[in-house]
Each structure stands twice: as structure tokens, then as C-alpha cells.
Amino acid sequence: MKKLTTISLIAVLFLLSCQKTELVSSNFATNDDAVSSILSPRDMSSLMLPRSDDYPSIPQDPKNPITAEKVQLGQLLFHESRLGQTPKQQQGLHTYSCATCHHAEAGFQSGMSQAISEGGNGFGVTGELRIPSPLYSTANLDVQPIRTPTVLNTAYSEVILWNGSLGGTGVNLGTEANWKVSDGTNNNFLGMQGLEGGGVAALKKHRLTPDTVWLASVPEYKNLFDLAFPDVPEAQRVSSLNVSLAMAAYQRTLLPNEAPFQKYLQGDPRAMTADQVAGMNLFFGKAKCAKCHNGPSLGTVQFFALGMADMQQGVFGAVNIAPGNTESKGRGGFTGKAADLYKFKVPQLYNLKDAGFYGHGGNFTSIEQVIRYINTAVPQNANVPATQLAKQFVPLNLNDDEIAKLVAFVKDALYDPNLSRYAPASLPSGDCIPNNDAQSKIDRGCQ
Numbered sequence: 001m002k003k004l005t006t007i008s009l010i011a012v013l014f015l016l017s018c019q020k021t022e023l024v025s026s027n028f029a030t031n032d033d034a035v036s037s038i039l040s041p042r043d044m045s046s047l048m049l050p051r052s053d054d055y056p057s058i059p060q061d062p063k064n065p066i067t068a069e070k071v072q073l074g075q076l077l078f079h080e081s082r083l084g085q086t087p088k089q090q091q092g093l094h095t096y097s098c099a100t101c102h103h104a105e106a107g108f109q110s111g112m113s114q115a116i117s118e119g120g121n122g123f124g125v126t127g128e129l130r131i132p133s134p135l136y137s138t139a140n141l142d143v144q145p146i147r148t149p150t151v152l153n154t155a156y157s158e159v160i161l162w163n164g165s166l167g168g169t170g171v172n173l174g175t176e177a178n179w180k181v182s183d184g185t186n187n188n189f190l191g192m193q194g195l196e197g198g199g200v201a202a203l204k205k206h207r208l209t210p211d212t213v214w215l216a217s218v219p220e221y222k223n224l225f226d227l228a229f230p231d232v233p234e235a236q237r238v239s240s241l242n243v244s245l246a247m248a249a250y251q252r253t254l255l256p257n258e259a260p261f262q263k264y265l266q267g268d269p270r271a272m273t274a275d276q277v278a279g280m281n282l283f284f285g286k287a288k289c290a291k292c293h294n295g296p297s298l299g300t301v302q303f304f305a306l307g308m309a310d311m312q313q314g315v316f317g318a319v320n321i322a323p324g325n326t327e328s329k330g331r332g333g334f335t336g337k338a339a340d341l342y343k344f345k346v347p348q349l350y351n352l353k354d355a356g357f358y359g360h361g362g363n364f365t366s367i368e369q370v371i372r373y374i375n376t377a378v379p380q381n382a383n384v385p386a387t388q389l390a391k392q393f394v395p396l397n398l399n400d401d402e403i404a405k406l407v408a409f410v411k412d413a414l415y416d417p418n419l420s421r422y423a424p425a426s427l428p429s430g431d432c433i434p435n436n437d438a439q440s441k442i443d444r445g446c447q
Helices: 006-018 020-025 032-038 041-046 068-078 185-190 194-205 212-217 219-228 240-252 260-265 274-284 331-335 367-376 400-413 438-443
Strands: none
Touching: 068 219, 068 240, 185 194, 194 240, 212 219, 219 240, 260 274, 260 400, 274 400, 367 400
8 A cells, every 4th residue: 555645645635625515515524724734644644554465564573474375374274163172161172263252243353341262152243142152161161351352453563462461572571570371471482572472372371272283184274384384394384383473464464444534544535524534633633532542553552541440240241250350450460560550551443333342341332432431531440549540531521512523433434344354255174254153153154
């Protein structure tokens, strides 16, 4: 994707000026002065996402260069339920995949407040109808006490998870004393970024143990491993590490570059409505959202305490929530530093509409609720001391009309309607995507 030059931006603004009357009558934005004052040519260029096949323009781990063959392999493995090889209960064998909790229909989140990996039953439309299997004990359900983060736009984050614990580079340099086997952070010693090294940890945590013998016996997989890792000795190509590296390469290409805002940045003046542009101006102006949400993903590797509620036992069906769990302590639960307690990584903002639940605790059920919460800046969580709250967490004094326009921008202008292009049509195993349990097969039409 070519970046906008100053000349091309001037041409776009000139076009807007010439067509002002026509565009206003069509409910499209034309306030060139507001646009140019809020977003300079340099700003617009810095916010643009590359094409998913423009590998040189996509941030990547130097130890895992992106190739087309690696992406193709990773796409299949990410959705492959045959990796569910060592379940807690035999009924879960070959029924779940990475995509069970990170699928296109929910913006590569789960569509639930608390995602269920192994032990879940069903899917629904966006993952919203996945429930605990009646065959599973509650103790054996693979659930986490925090909302599953999206893998969309993770190319722009060297470390992953709400506490940023996975990844051996960037902000995690200096935290080596806290890398341990029990939570998988020992994989940070591989010296790779979160998606690469963290992938190894995630495979182990969720018992997605690659059956290397089976993978090597499937011609399509064997051929892709050979093409994706030609510099690795043939006998070592099909391995857990290379499974993780292939999936990481694939995840780096999950870019919502067909969202209206992206088309607008590319020079299409009709891509966003007047309300969405007004919301954009608020986002980068009065509402000060861009102070934390910036860059191509509109998310940063920074950690802030906003006093949002943690996931609660029984709320929205959540189970296995231990009091005082490490996850609810945010960055501080990983670093052990009091100054980091209750601070969570700034999330990216694309394709939130299908997620259904918001905040690290999954306690908000609409984008508007989140924006109103930030607008009033009244903390929910009594466990978070006022001294820990971010200095940016202050009332914004937005009125209802401004809130509605800000919602229009975040909800619709940042929404790519075609994320299904990133999911495979089928798998070499023939299993159902993204889950292979009996009810999911019915829900997904795999019968």
C-alpha cells in the first residue's frame, strides 16, 4: 500500500472543496479545514495500515521473517483442531483450535465475556452461543479469569496479553527475573517478540500439542513446512516451534485495512459519513483518545489503570475466577512492581462491534458504555487505589451528541466488514472451523 504524499492529500482536499454541496446532501463529510487541522499529511500516513501481503511494510520479528508460504501454513494451523491433541478430558480431543477464542466473526476475539477453549460446546454466529459442555466438569474447562484479547493488529505490539508478559524484547527487557515455567513466560528467553515466543507458551497452556508425526504425514502440511522453513534441516521442520512461528507470521497479516477510516486515509472522501468524521475529529481532538490510542492499530504498548471492573464469578456465566488472581493485577501481577498494579495494556480499537464485551473484565456490553465510562471518569473497581489511576483518566465533558459521534467513529468507521478473508475455506484434516465439537458442527453447517 502506498502512503499518501502531501501532493495527493492536497488533491483530495481540493476535490472535497469542489464537491462540498453534493457531499453534504449525501451525508458525507466535507469540512476540509477540520480534517486538515486534526490530521496532517504526516498524521494520516502514520495511521495507515499496509496491505496484508505487503510483508516488508508489516512489523515483524527479525527472527521470523514473513513469507507467503509461512502465512499460508500458519492460517491453516491457527484454525486446525487436530492440534488439540492432549485435552484434559478425552471428549475434548480434536475439538478446539486457536481460532476457537480468536475468530474472524468476533474481530478475532471470542464473542463472549469469558472465552471457552477446551470444554466448550457450540458456536452460534459470532461465538456468542458457546457454552460449557455437559460432558465436562467445571474444573476442567479451559477458561481464563480475564477477557480474551484480539489478535487483530498484533503486528504492532512487541509484547502480548493484557499484562504484556509474553515477549522477550521491548518493554520486557529487564523483567527476566519474572520469567518462569509456570506461566509460560520462560519462553521469553527465546529472545523473540510476543507472537513468536508467546505462541509456544500458548500452545502448551491450552494443550494444543502439535502431533508432528501426523502433520508430517499430511502431504499439504508437509509441503508447506518444507516451503516455509527451507533453511531448517528437513527432519526438524515439523516442530512445535515452527508451528508457533508460522501462526505468528499469519497473525501479523491480520490487518483491518478495509475499514472506512482506512479507506478515508487512503484518499476516499466518501468512505466515512459526516458523523463519523465528526467523531474522528473528537477522537483526535477534544476527547483526547489519541493520547493513548495511536499508531496504525490505534493501540500502544503502554499500561494504564482506568479502574474498570475485573471479571466476576457468575457474571455473564464466568466460572473458575479465583479471588485475587494474578490476571486482575494487570502489569503488576507480572512485574511484581507496586507501581504497575492494576495497569493494563492499551488495546487496539478496530472491529470492536462484533466482540460483544469490552474491558479487561468483559463487564461492558457496548462501545457506548465504555465511552460514557471514560467520559465521566468514575472508577468501578474498589480494589484500585486512586493513586494508581492514570492521570489521563479525568472527565472529558462530552455531551450526548458528541458521544454519539464518537461512537459512530469507533463502532463503524473502524470496522472492517470482510475479516472472513483471513479464514481458510477448509482444512487438510477436514475438521470444522473453528471448533469441531458436535454442536459447533451444526452451528457452522459442517454436517
